[in-house]
Amino acid sequence: MSFEARIEKRAHANTTSSHGSAQRAQLLSQIGDFLLRHDLAVTGENLLRAHAIVSGADATLARTVAEHECKGDRVTQDFLDRHAKPRPDAEQAVEQLRDLTVQLDRSVLQFGECTRSAQEAASNYGVELQRSVDAASYSQYSDTVLSEDILSDFTRVAHIMLDRTRAIEERMKQGEEEADLLRANLEKARADASIDPLTGLPNRRAFQEVFEEQRERAKEQGEPLALAICDIDFFKKVNDRHGHETGDRVIRAVGQALDKISDLCHVARHGGEEFVLLFCDQDVASATLVLDATREQLSKKRFVDRVTKKPIGEVTFSGGVSDALAHEEMGLAMRAADEALYRAKESGRNKIEREVSGAAANDASGD
Numbered sequence: 001m002s003f004e005a006r007i008e009k010r011a012h013a014n015t016t017s018s019h020g021s022a023q024r025a026q027l028l029s030q031i032g033d034f035l036l037r038h039d040l041a042v043t044g045e046n047l048l049r050a051h052a053i054v055s056g057a058d059a060t061l062a063r064t065v066a067e068h069e070c071k072g073d074r075v076t077q078d079f080l081d082r083h084a085k086p087r088p089d090a091e092q093a094v095e096q097l098r099d100l101t102v103q104l105d106r107s108v109l110q111f112g113e114c115t116r117s118a119q120e121a122a123s124n125y126g127v128e129l130q131r132s133v134d135a136a137s138y139s140q141y142s143d144t145v146l147s148e149d150i151l152s153d154f155t156r157v158a159h160i161m162l163d164r165t166r167a168i169e170e171r172m173k174q175g176e177e178e179a180d181l182l183r184a185n186l187e188k189a190r191a192d193a194s195i196d197p198l199t200g201l202p203n204r205r206a207f208q209e210v211f212e213e214q215r216e217r218a219k220e221q222g223e224p225l226a227l228a229i230c231d232i233d234f235f236k237k238v239n240d241r242h243g244h245e246t247g248d249r250v251i252r253a254v255g256q257a258l259d260k261i262s263d264l265c266h267v268a269r270h271g272g273e274e275f276v277l278l279f280c281d282q283d284v285a286s287a288t289l290v291l292d293a294t295r296e297q298l299s300k301k302r303f304v305d306r307v308t309k310k311p312i313g314e315v316t317f318s319g320g321v322s323d324a325l326a327h328e329e330m331g332l333a334m335r336a337a338d339e340a341l342y343r344a345k346e347s348g349r350n351k352i353e354r355e356v357s358g359a360a361a362n363d364a365s366g367d
Contacts, residue, residue: 023328030054038075046077049084056335058084059229060272063342196269198248199255207268207276211330214266214280218325225280225324226287228265229337230258232273233316233349242305242312250303250315257298264290275317276334278324284354288321292352295319299350318344322355 031050040046052058053065064083065075194206202210211227218225232238232254239247251273258267258275265287266278279287295317303312320340327333336355344353 023332027051027055027332034075040075040077040080046080049080052084055331056338057331059270059274059334059338062335062338066342199252199259199269201255201259201275202266202268204268204270204276207266207270207278208330210266210268211278211324214278215324215330218280223281224283225278226282226284226321227324227333227337228277228279228287228291228319228321228352229270229334229341230254230275230277230291230317230319231341231345233318233345235273238312238315242308242310246305246307246312249306250312253301253303253315254298254317257294261290261294284321284323288352288354291319291321295350295352316350318349319352320344320355321352326355 031047031054034040034050034054035042035046040050049058049061053062056062061084068075068079194202196203215225217223232250235247235250238250251269254273255267255269255275258277261267261277264279264282266280268276270276277287277291279290282290299314299316301315303315304310305312318341320337320343322333322336322340324330324333327336340353340355343356344351347353
């Protein structure tokens with residue numbers, strides 16, 4: 001069976017039943033089938049990897065495995081270990097940073113409340129103490145039997161206490177300012193953890209949060225929601241011929257082109273040369289038209305290597321679009337979009353394909 005036919009068979013199998021439990025049972029069956037077919041050990045790590053492959057949660061790994069299987073080769077444990085390496089630098093580090101900032105933010109908030117309370121108490125005490133000093137110095141004790149020496153000593157001690165109180169109050173004020181600055185830095189760190197440093201777009205984890213929020217909103221309001229995956233065509237050749245610096249410039253250029261339609265959708269870098277888009281209040285057909293127009297505009301540009309001045313030529317991308325509400329979870333919607341992307345790649349690249357299911361399939365057959 002050909003690569004394209006096998007992918008379409010999987011896509012069809014995923015959409016024959018809309019019932020949630022049936023989809024989960026099918027996913028479990030596919031995970032088990034994958035491990036048995038390749039004689040892989042049933043370990044926790046392999047189960048997670050198998051789930052990422054058959055559900056499409058890790059699009060890059062799924063595509064690598066699919067291409068390997070199309071050649072008639074078995075996925076060995078060594079192959080899986082080499083191509084499914086964990087990425088602590090990208091995802092685990094972000095997760096740890098977010099957990100840390102949440103904890104620190106709580107501590108900073110509590111510290112700020114304590115310093116404000118202490119500052120207010122010290123300020124009130126200082127006011128009252130100042131009143132006592134003034135009274136002792138000028139009026140209240142003028143007719144008493146207190147000697148001038150006692151009154152002088154009392155006034156001197158009171159002034160010392162007042163000075164100390166003011167110093168404490170000033171230190172508390174500084175502490176509150178430092179707490180505000182730290183809180184601002186934590187907010188920046190939290191924002192940075194959601195941004196891809198190369199393109200300035202939201203990263204994969206930030207997109208997942210937006211997806212869940214918009215999915216719930218779309219379901220409540222009865223609005224359509226379309227998901228798209230884009231992949232730069234022949235990107236490896238650009239890196240091999242012109243170097244990674246030029247490759248990064250190409251990624252930024254594609255990111256900027258997609259970001260121009262961000263008023264119509266949420267755009268994020270999914271990793272490597274892949275981008276994901278979420279079109280709110282737009283169905284698969286309209287999202288495909290918008291994305292295809294962007295693809296066409298980019299394909300007309302010609303790029304040049306800044307170092308060698310050699311022409312890079314055209315930079316194009318292919319894309320796949322799925323109905324985000326037709327699937328029980330984000331991974332399944334991503335898988336459907338990724339399979340549409342496969343078809344775009346297999347049929348010549350530089351094009352946008354739609355998910356083959358339900359209404360999308362009927363629309364496609366009429367094109």
